[in-house]
Amino acid sequence: MTTVDDAAARSPLRKKQRAPGAREETRAAWIFLFPAGLLLLLFLVLPFVLAIVFSFTNHRLISPLATRFVGLDNYLDTFTDPLFWKSLWNNARYAIAVVPVQTVFALFLAVLINQRIRGRVVFRTIFFTPVTVVMAAAAVIWVLLFNANGLVNATLELVTFGNFAPDWLNDTTWAMAAVIIVGIWQGVGFQMVILLAALQDVPAELYEAASIDGASRWDQFLHVTLPGIRNALVFVITITSILAMRLFDQPWIMPTSPGGPLDSTRTMMVHMVDVGYSRQAIGRGSAVAVIFFVIVLTITLAQRRFIREEGEL
Amino acid sequence: MTTKVSRNARRAEGASSAVRTSPVWRWVLYALMTALAVFFLFPLVYMLSSSFKPDEAVLANSDSFEALLPRPFIGFENYADAIERAQFPRIFLNSVVISGFIVGLGLIVNSLFGYALARLRFRGRRVLIAVVIALIIIPFEALAVPLLFMGAEVGWLDTYQIQILPFVANPLYIFLFYTFFLSIPKSLEEAARIDGAGPITVFAKVAAPLAKPAYATVAILGFLFSWGQLLWPTMVTRGVDVRPLPVGIGVFKTTPPIAWGDIMAYTVMMTLPILIIFLIFQRQFIQGVASSGVKG
Numbered sequence: 224m225t226t227v228d229d230a231a232a233r234s235p236l237r238k239k240q241r242a243p244g245a246r247e248e249t250r251a252a253w254i255f256l257f258p259a260g261l262l263l264l265l266f267l268v269l270p271f272v273l274a275i276v277f278s279f280t281n282h283r284l285i286s287p288l289a290t291r292f293v294g295l296d297n298y299l300d301t302f303t304d305p306l307f308w309k310s311l312w313n314n315a316r317y318a319i320a321v322v323p324v325q326t327v328f329a330l331f332l333a334v335l336i337n338q339r340i341r342g343r344v345v346f347r348t349i350f351f352t353p354v355t356v357v358m359a360a361a362a363v364i365w366v367l368l369f370n371a372n373g374l375v376n377a378t379l380e381l382v383t384f385g386n387f388a389p390d391w392l393n394d395t396t397w398a399m400a401a402v403i404i405v406g407i408w409q410g411v412g413f414q415m416v417i418l419l420a421a422l423q424d425v426p427a428e429l430y431e432a433a434s435i436d437g438a439s440r441w442d443q444f445l446h447v448t449l450p451g452i453r454n455a456l457v458f459v460i461t462i463t464s465i466l467a468m469r470l471f472d473q474p475w476i477m478p479t480s481p482g483g484p485l486d487s488t489r490t491m492m493v494h495m496v497d498v499g500y501s502r503q504a505i506g507r508g509s510a511v512a513v514i515f516f517v518i519v520l521t522i523t524l525a526q527r528r529f530i531r532e533e534g535e536l
Numbered sequence: 537m538t539t540k541v542s543r544n545a546r547r548a549e550g551a552s553s554a555v556r557t558s559p560v561w562r563w564v565l566y567a568l569m570t571a572l573a574v575f576f577l578f579p580l581v582y583m584l585s586s587s588f589k590p591d592e593a594v595l596a597n598s599d600s601f602e603a604l605l606p607r608p609f610i611g612f613e614n615y616a617d618a619i620e621r622a623q624f625p626r627i628f629l630n631s632v633v634i635s636g637f638i639v640g641l642g643l644i645v646n647s648l649f650g651y652a653l654a655r656l657r658f659r660g661r662r663v664l665i666a667v668v669i670a671l672i673i674i675p676f677e678a679l680a681v682p683l684l685f686m687g688a689e690v691g692w693l694d695t696y697q698i699q700i701l702p703f704v705a706n707p708l709y710i711f712l713f714y715t716f717f718l719s720i721p722k723s724l725e726e727a728a729r730i731d732g733a734g735p736i737t738v739f740a741k742v743a744a745p746l747a748k749p750a751y752a753t754v755a756i757l758g759f760l761f762s763w764g765q766l767l768w769p770t771m772v773t774r775g776v777d778v779r780p781l782p783v784g785i786g787v788f789k790t791t792p793p794i795a796w797g798d799i800m801a802y803t804v805m806m807t808l809p810i811l812i813i814f815l816i817f818q819r820q821f822i823q824g825v826a827s828s829g830v831k832g
Contacts, residue, residue: 245657247734247735248656248657248658248735249656249657249658249659251652251656251734251735251736252652252656252657252658252735253658254648254736255648255649255651255652255656255735255739256648256649256652256664258644258645258648258649258705259645259646259648259649259704259705259710260649260705262645262701262704262705263671263705263707265701266679266683266701266702266705267671267674267679267702267705267707268671269682269686270679270682270683270686271674271678271679271682273682273685273686274678274679274681274682277681277682277685282685284684284685284688285688332572335565335568335569335572338565340562340565340566342566346569346572346573347822348815348818349573349576349577350572350573350576351814351818351821351822351825352576352577352580352811352814353576353579353580354760354825355760355807355810355811355814355821356580356807356810356811357763357764357781357782357806357807357810358764358766358782359764359766359781359782359783359785359806360583360782360785360803360806360807361579363785363799363803364579364580364582364583364800364803365579367582367586367594367595367598367796367800368579368582368598370595370598372595372598372599373598373599374578374582374598374599374601374603374604376599377598377599377600377601377603408575408576408579412576413825416822416825416826417825417826417828419826420826420827465675468675469675469677471677471766471767472764472766472767472782475766475767475770476766476785492677492767495677495680495681496680496767496770496771499680499681499684500681500684500770500771505681505682505684505685508681509681509682511681512677512678512679512680512681512682513678515675515677515678516674516675516678519673519675519678520673523673
């Protein structure tokens with residue numbers, strides 16, 4: 224397959240014109256590309272290929288038995304394992320709550336910060352601060368706050384006159400809610416900043432034109448702001464969905480045992496670590512990894528479609 | 537013309553919303569934002585005050601707003617305990633070494649790769665750009681199990697390199713550098729070329745200094761993500777020797793009478809350095825995060 228460019232480069236005339244620079248440039252390109260290229264091959268492409276290969280074998284981390292090809296057994300085992308479905312359902316529960324709530328909350332914060340008032344930089348800094356707190360640390364702090372006699376319940380008892388005070392992390396219904404709250408507390412600032420940047424890029428003339436036309440603030444928000452930040456919103460929704468699939472730190476740290484109580488916070492990643500690392504079944508763990516990748520890929524492709532649609536309009 | 541002037545004036549004030557604010561609305565805003573600030577800050581205040589209390593008092597106090605005050609105050613006892621029990625200096629150093637190498641090496645190799653994609657002519661450049669964009673989609677977690685196997689095969693478990701090398705080259709950071717180098721004008725580089733400088737000199741002396749904002753963004757994002765990693769070090773470290781901070785908390789969870797004061801002291805020591813760095817460089821942090829969203 225010869226492209227026009229290649230043909231041109233090979234023609235003697237062209238060669239004469241750019242020979243000294245071009246050869247040096249190609250050599251430089253190789254030098255520039257080599258270090259990262261090698262690392263990407265070794266630590267991204269190779270393990271990715273291995274994940275797919277292993278997922279069709281019975282490979283174990285340390286085993287005297289020879290590895291052999293087992294076809295779709297790992298996938299069948301995974302899909303017939305109720306624990307896998309429970310994990311996937313927990314990711315879904317987390318996503319269903321976090322994606323809309325965190326996106327709307329982030330947008331709300333971004334709109335607040337975008338108002339013309341003094342001290343907005345201070346509030347922006349405060350709202351962003353939890354992002355800089357390591358999730359493992361945040362999870363431990365909230366374990367104490369969600370204690371049956373902790374500060375969260377003390378506040379709730381005050382507000383509900385003692386009618387609502389669950390034992391969050393030991394309750395199969397409420398443990399996931401606690402995980403969700405910590406996720407939002409720690410992560411919303413990140414989304415807020417991305418949306419804030421998008422808000423500030425909406426041209427001020429559009430608002431002026433809308434207010435001359437007599438549009439109310441709410442109308443302006445619906446018809447100027449939202450369309451103006453559409454791509455940023457799609458990006459935020461996508462990244463939040465993907466992060467929901469990758470959920471690991473809080474369910475690993477917060478419950479008394481990882482993924483507990485009674486697997487009510489067990490996620491795909493907790494499941495994968497349990498199978499692939501704790502039980503050292505590399506083949507089955509790889510199958511979970513491949514399924515996880517397909518889910519993430521689907522979410523990403525869905526995002527691309529939304530963004531392209533807007534470009535075509 | 538007038539609208540343009542007034543808009544520029546408004547921009548200069550640092551405000552970008554076109555909505556006018558009335559006094560009543562302003563007070564509503566402040567009340568709302570203060571309430572939100574309390575929501576975001578009280579866990580950190582709680583952490584800090586608990587770190588100065590006896591272990592029993594941390595839980596006993598937590599059903600009232602006493603929880604947010606450092607009473608009874610025992611000074612830095614918990615900190616001394618936490619430093620000893622978790623071998624904190626060692627673990628902290630591990631985190632610094634791991635994050636430092638990931639960020640430092642990453643800045644070099646990713647910017648070189650991004651620059652080559654943006655500026656140098658070579659065969660297969662377009663294909664390579666598409667490959668990099670496709671690789672961004674692969675989340676690290678999907679690679680963890682086979683990487684664990686690879687690490688075990690070459691005897692790299694419980695080492696620094698297994699925690700560093702997989703994270704140095706990063707297609708997202710390559711892409712950020714690539715788009716940044718595309719956005720800066722070529723003229724300076726071309727002038728240097730005419731003066732006889734080779735591509736490596738042009739990159740090191742002209743392009744890289746112009747790309748400081750991109751370096752800052754990638755450094756900050758890389759640091760945020762590497763400093764907090766839990767899943768991977770949990771899988772590849774067993775002892776305390778090379779273990780980073782987020783895994784180190786586990787030391788406190790194993791023994792039955794949980795020393796909450798010590799744990800809170802540990803989390804303070806783990807959070808404070810990055811918090812201070814954030815407060816110093818907060819504009820760069822926020823710009824860095826914002827530019828991570830400007831893609832696609």
